[in-house]
Amino acid sequence: VAVCVEPAEPHLSPHFAMRLSILVVTTGAIVWTQPLGTAGLNAYGHAYSRPHDFTASEYAQIATKFAVFTVEKNHAADVYGNASASPPFTSNSIAATVGTARKIKAINASVKVLMYWNSAIHFDFYECESEVQPSWLHAMAKKPPYYNYSVPAFREWWVRCAVDAVTGNAGAIDGLFLDATPKIETQGAIGLWDTMVDELRAKLPPDAIVVNNGFYLSPTGGKDAGDDAWSHTDTTYVEHMSTIGTSGNTPGNSVLYLQWLANATAAHPERVFYGHGHIDAANPDSMAFRVGLASYLLVTSSVERGFFLANDGNYSIDGGLLVQPAWAYLLGCGEPTAMLTADGSVVSRPFEHGRVELDVAAGTANIACIPTRTN
Numbered sequence: 267v268a269v270c271v272e273p274a275e276p277h278l279s280p281h282f283a284m285r286l287s288i289l290v291v292t293t294g295a296i297v298w299t300q301p302l303g304t305a306g307l308n309a310y311g312h313a314y315s316r317p318h319d320f321t322a323s324e325y326a327q328i329a330t331k332f333a334v335f336t337v338e339k340n341h342a343a344d345v346y347g348n349a350s351a352s353p354p355f356t357s358n359s360i361a362a363t364v365g366t367a368r369k370i371k372a373i374n375a376s377v378k379v380l381m382y383w384n385s386a387i388h389f390d391f392y393e394c395e396s397e398v399q400p401s402w403l404h405a406m407a408k409k410p411p412y413y414n415y416s417v418p419a420f421r422e423w424w425v426r427c428a429v430d431a432v433t434g435n436a437g438a439i440d441g442l443f444l445d446a447t448p449k450i451e452t453q454g455a456i457g458l459w460d461t462m463v464d465e466l467r468a469k470l471p472p473d474a475i476v477v478n479n480g481f482y483l484s485p486t487g488g489k490d491a492g493d494d495a496w497s498h499t500d501t502t503y504v505e506h507m508s509t510i511g512t513s514g515n516t517p518g519n520s521v522l523y524l525q526w527l528a529n530a531t532a533a534h535p536e537r538v539f540y541g542h543g544h545i546d547a548a549n550p551d552s553m554a555f556r557v558g559l560a561s562y563l564l565v566t567s568s569v570e571r572g573f574f575l576a577n578d579g580n581y582s583i584d585g586g587l588l589v590q591p592a593w594a595y596l597l598g599c600g601e602p603t604a605m606l607t608a609d610g611s612v613v614s615r616p617f618e619h620g621r622v623e624l625d626v627a628a629g630t631a632n633i634a635c636i637p638t639r640t641n
Contacts, residue, residue: 307595310540310573313583314338319345327588329373336380336443337363338581340391357391360431367438378440383428386412386446394427415455425462429469441475448482448490463498477501483523493530503540510561511626517611520626524613527565528606535567545576547586559594560624560631564606564615599635
């Protein structure tokens with residue numbers, strides 16, 4: 267595999283400071299990052315292995331398939347944790363993220379590796395969580411407990427811990443994945459979170475990537491952690507969009523969800539949008555995968571600058587992430603030429619070289635684009 271690096275346009279986000287183009291010259295295996303000469307979709311990776319580390323084969327696939335990769339919480343505890351210690355030192359998830367990042371970058375230094383950092387829940391997996399005080403947590407029967415955003419000391423600590431993890435490890439970690447943003451909005455604390463993220467970004471290197479998991483549409487149509495949260499991170503991951511066109515969402519809500527996302531991305535094409543779809547690891551090239559991919563294509567402002575991930579809802583490394591069909595990242599659709607349109611349950615959108623159609627009631631999708639070369 268020959269790797270070619272092209273300088274990106276200076277106005278683009280840190281994701282595109284370097285663009286990776288892969289030319290397959292040996293076995294014909296497909297690598298998912300940008301194919302030469304096409305506006306291919308970028309593959310986003312996000313996974314853990316518990317309790318063991320990723321295998322050598324999994325590391326090789328991660329390093330060649332994903333432009334950006336998040337190391338999920340409580341990864342590889344039997345390598346980086348201390349089984350005889352108390353939490354969070356049983357997991358040591360900062361050390362696990364750093365060690366995993368270095369192994370990935372030893373294979374491909376271009377991969378951007380992010381640390382998972384929860385905005386709402388005290389999981390007690392990260393070394394600095396040993397500093398958390400009982401008064402920083404809501405008294406609640408449900409475990410693990412939620413953070414109490416009304417406590418200034420908590421807010422200062424949350425920023426400091428995340429910044430130290432990124433800046434204190436010689437460039438191993440390239441940014442942060444901030445999970446559970448919708449839970450902060452439902453607590454009425456999203457304004458405080460906005461300020462904390464602004465402080466965090468001001469203390470990080472200018473090329474650091476910060477992603478929030480947002481744009482949650484509730485079963486009743488409530489919209490949480492949408493454009494406002496996205497405006498503070500510049501990058502969002504929409505985990506819940508994997509319910510579009512499935513039994514996890516009504517057809518009416520699915521159309522509403524697509525329209526909400528499409529309007530947001532159209533209003534802010536300068537921001538980066540990560541999509542999430544569903545995949546059956548035992549049958550990866552099924553209609554379920556195509557429905558998720560079509561959902562993303564219907565709403566993204568750009569294919570070339572877009573990122574997509576599919577799994578079975580489980581972020582374990584064996585949850586379907588590595589068996590996504592390679593054709594999805596080699597599509598010849600080009601860029602969208604118009605906004606989506608909805609006719610009942612059927613939503614469609616034209617592209618430079620094709621058309622994408624999704625029937626959210628039937629749970630079917632048609633991605634009709636010209637093929638691109640694969641070698």
